[in-house]
Amino acid sequence: MARTSKEDFFDQLDIGVPMDIPKEGDGDSEVLFLYSKNGALPSTYMKESMIQHHKDPTSTAIPSITMKDAVQNCDYLNVILTNRDKRNQCIAIVPQYESYHIQKWMRLGPDGIDSTKDLELVSRGQQSNGKNQFEPPTKKDRKANWDILSRYYEAFPNVMKELKPLVEHVATPHKTVTVMVSNFGQSELLVNFVCSARSRGLDISSVLVFATDLETKALAESLGLTAFYDKRNFDSIPSEAANRYGDRMFTAMMMAKVMCVQMVSSLGYNILFQDVDIVWYKNPIPFFEDKNTNLQNFDMMFQDDGGHSVRYAPYSANSGFYYVRHNTRTEHFFSALLNAGDLILKTDSHQQALISTMSDHVSLYGLKVKVFSRDTDEFPGGFHFHMRSKTYMKELFAGTVDPYIFHMSWTLNKDNKLSFLQQLGEWYVNEQCVQKEAKAIPTDLFAKVDANSKTPFADACCTAEPIVKCHYRDKPSKIPCYDSPPIDKGKPSFWAAP
Template sequence: MVLLMISNGVSFFLGAFLSLHAFAGHCPSPSSQSGSMSLQSGALRTLRNNEESEKCTNESLFPEGVQRFASGISHVKKEDFTNTFDLGVPIDQPKKGAEDVLILYNKKGAMPKRLQSSSTPMELLKTDEAVEQCDYMNVILTNYDPGRAQCTVIVPQYESYHIQKYMRVPQTGHRELNSKYPLEPVSRGHQSNGIEQFLPPKASDTQKNWDMLRTYLASIDDVLKELRPIVDKISIKNTVVVMVCNHGQSELLLNFACSAKSKNLDISNVLVFATDQETKELAESVGLSAYFDERNFADVPLEAAGRYGDRKFVAMMMAKVICVQVVGLLGVDILFQDVDIVWFKSPLSFFHNEQSPIYSFDAYFQDDGAHSVRYAPWSSNSGFYYLRYNDRTQYFLNSLLMHGDLILKTDSHQQALVAVLSEHANLYGLRVKVLSRDEDDFPGGYHFHQKTGKYMKSYFKGHKKPYLMHMSWTKNKDNKLLFFKQLGEWYLNEQCINRKPDEIHIPKGDDFVSTCCSNTALFSCHYRDKPSIKPCKDSPPIDKGGKSFW
């Protein structure tokens, strides 16, 4: 049995459905036949009904040429389907004309029992009933953008679990969508404006990755030997929180630690991969375990990245791959997070809850919020995720390590991660759950920068009680710091910001924590058009024409 579900694609099949309805011989329904039937005697009415019912039951809705894979059809509500089957991807809210899921059945035996004897060509069913006879189920996720003329083609063939994409573009030059050209095969990252989001890495990218791998693989045995006692000592319920930081980002790391201490949150199982000695000393000064591997991190810049995707940013992305992969080799679960995060309560309680309906997934990612072709279908943020240790998750990490040239090519750890994630979910059954942006527990930059401020205003009123805030979608470290201050989540004293350990004066009788960490939030206003726990109406906007948040 082959069941093909096309999510959000009902409008595309409307024409086909109408023609199938005609092909089916216009089977009668009680409502449509009531007028003409009223002219007939009861006995004749019964006889005609029986004849029509038998005819409609035996006659296929589909022409003979497709009956081996399309013999029946139904539809169910999208919300009902995705509540019954957790696809793992963030589910967009249903919109008019795309509220339902379409289901095709390859033979009568695959159809729900009620449909096998029904005279109605296509019924709206509950999901459990719609799939009650299905032994296999293939799910296709497809966009429902009314602005594009899209065809979805099902070919009876030796099975493939990838979608082949065609567009009307020229074979060479700038390959922008144009209806005058024939359909040509393109990559899944090919946009209608001609931009291709997935280009193969160049030989120079691969060589750089090989150089990095050569150093890493030559040192891996020593690294594991050094890490083992640290991980064994700090792991809680076989889980380690992994972070990576250079000195340029160290104030965000320190703020995370100071914020957690002010809330009495346990961060004893945090392991910081410092890319320089200064950051290692700072992390240890606030009670965090830290590890500095000069063999592999000597070339990582001390400074913070100036923007997303610059050279310093990409160097840190490579460090993010290494630190998670090597900890995974020690057989523990991993919560990886960027340093631009503050906890409101420990997220480990969420992932350790064995009663949770999503506890059986292998990997959990924060929804980045950018539902673009680059990150489809997961939109998974690479700055906050949880991996349960098993062969599937470890091989995913091993494979991502080997795709370092793709990170170098795309200037994005996230884009490469999603590409590898998609293949492993499909090929190896890696169960991935994205913690949807439409839910309340794990907000990030998408929520913080919403123009309407809907989520953040609800948070300030106490209606939302998330685990954390991830200051993603923010240009650089300086802006993150200012946003945290007016959010009311900055706890690092001024004299400890952007300082090396020997530059911080600690009064006699005090320690680093009492000197650098504030017990209460250090609020200050900076931009009127960004969320603030108190009104900042007198501050300038950061965005041109930005209106006051309050």
Template sequence: DMPTNAAGSYGDNVFMRMMMAKIYCVQLISTLGYDLLFQDVDVVWYKNPLDYFHNDKALDTNFDIYFQDDGNHNLYYAPYSANTGFYYVRANDRTRYLFSSLLMAGDLVRQTKSHQVPLVALLQEHASMFGLKIKIFSRDEDDFPGGHAYHRRRDFMKNMIQGNVQPQIFHMSWTHSKIDKVKFYQQMGEWFLQDTCRVKKPNEIFRHTNETVPVFSLCCAAEPNIVCHYRDKPSKVPCKESPPIDRGARSFW
């Protein structure tokens, strides 16, 4: 069964069950023979990335699978540092075998307390042995930025917020917790969820209203809920009166 509660900590039993669920859903679609885009929920679309991946003139289609750079270049993610929170897969025998192999590597998920480490290891093996072709979008490129850009590329983030750069998506990866991710998206002006619906189950949301009312009318705001939290992190508006999250850090604006 899928867990209904959040993980208490990284690597606990609930966390590992969710990591396996992320493997199951991709492997099933891959087996059916479809191209697929997998993403976590901490991704904002500025454009439709499927248009990008389906544009043979703009994209090198000589690859089987496309990943964001995780930003973390430690040895356990070598050599690809592929981020497993947003990736696109072309349907073919090589990718079907990759995800079937990942499904069979459930023991590695338990051992490493991650599905990213086993997948990166399998990428290396399948590239070498079976000719799997892997594309990693650099952490310094502008189309698919992630948490590394948010925390390390100040000039890029200012240009993105001001509309001078228009990426395909933004992925709030490389960030400590979902609590911080929500705060960062709130001050970036990318949070459209009403507070009354946060961390609520459907029966709790509909408790005091008619269940025939569309959930988006109850939970989705027409305008972003901009809240300043930290002056040293990217924000839609200056947050100079807020404290820094990193001691001694200067204001973003």
């Protein structure tokens, strides 16, 4: 055996998952290598040195070598990711007919870990407190998903005929389509995305909005976007916004997110999928389409959600912003995710179902997945905003970092998103236009719009400069919000008092 630097390991072998930065003294800064035979050991000099080291009865330390030396003669490398915390954890490597999944065994009692119990095989979602994050879908979940799928597949041929010319119209020369899904309850966030892009002069012609109601379709078109409404599949989706993460309306929209990407993937296009609570600082598509980077090696690339819990292991991929290259692996993945709708209904989470299905496809088909670490600058979001990265947010306000987007994730509901975007200095929608249909633009605003305009709602409702407002002193804000109330108990003010 030998050990090498964890940071060097991730630098030289991009396994796709976001690296948890090693903390000094935590003992998680190195990677342990086990070699199955002498032929797998590094160079002759290193090999002899390591063998002598292990034969020395007085030696207790595991030799440290470089990452380059560690893998020099490895024809196969099996990577195991394991959380080194305070658990009494053991790892058994068994010479056997090979498996590409890790079995998880625990000494489990009714309330969690019980050292008096025998080891038993458990779900990978089993937690030490006794809770299981991966209960199988119920008969009710399966029946609901069958109903959804039967309607979906019956309508599929006709839907594809209607959708194809729209996709062809918006796709970039490299065949990328920016896919967004919205109902009318979320419409002001869609408006804000368009208005913020207009303020920066960004090209958003690649956007195709899957509107789940006719009001949103009309609104999107009045914003200058291409929109598609599929009555056969979307007519049962509520038009109001979700009240909170995981409620009935939230889950219905999650199913729509799966349908729309499966449709576009079936037509053979690359996809940039994004939620409506995103603003662009610069167009991210060239970043993903650039053929001169190592990113071309990956099939799917995601923003890091930031919440590295067992539900989202091992990728912590944020399902609200990701890029997909079309190929047989990704097309099959979206088909499988659609058929796993019962898991979405059971968990109330598109994200959890996506990551678990994706993990299996990485193992089965060699799907190549990349998640950009939350510690990089390109794709910040809710993790950074909610006081997890105060330094980064101050650098963002100061203009010393250069991200592509900001994603207002990790947020309870739409009202919170609107308030937080105003504090962030990324709200560009006239107050008179919030929650308004395209045909209901206030008269005084509409009077200023050219009668021949193809974007009347955007012309009337977008502001050239952001509307910055204080709401909560304990959340990041572009301007100091000393006098505002807190929203989170016990959190200090973002800005130090003058």
